[in-house]
Amino acid sequence: MRGRSPQRRPHDRGARVTLSRRASRRTAFFLLYQWDVTGQPLASLYEGEVDEFARDTAEAVAARVEELDRQITAASEGWTADRLGAVERNILRLATYELDEGSVPLEVVIDEAVTLAKRYATEEAGGLVNGILGRIAREKEVA
Secondary structure, three states: OOOOOOOOOOOOOOEEEOOOHHHHHHHHHHHHHHHHHHOOOHHHHOOOEEEHHHHHHHHHHHHOHHHHHHHHHHHOOOOOHHHOOHHHHHHHHHHHHHHHHOOOOHHHHHHHHHHHHHHHOOHHHHHHHHHHHHHHHHHHHHO
16 A cells, blocks of 8 residues: 555543544444343443544443433333333433533434434334434423
8 A cells, every 4th residue: 555554543442532523322222222121331341443523422421320211211101211121221221311401402302312222223113212202302491
């Protein structure tokens, strides 16, 4: 190969890389899903490079999981957060956290969550996620 040598990228466990917010959100969801399903500490799930936003968000969600699950349960008609599928539950945790933080517009939070649900669960899961997040958002407007 002629010309410049290829750039070497760090492959250290948990090294930093910057992704788009959408990709970072997806990575945070993947980390939360693995954490939820395996019961392993979040830090043990970082393989290779991990976006700082994704890592920080996943850790913040994990730290507030009981509070987030209470909000999700309160907005779920006849369901508790622990009875939801792991995919839906962790998408809702992530989105509820972002709604609480208020740094991302409501419409963006819900749209991204619905997109993740449709892609990684089912089309129907998108409707479920949309409905629950809509109720959570309305509660925040009233409060």
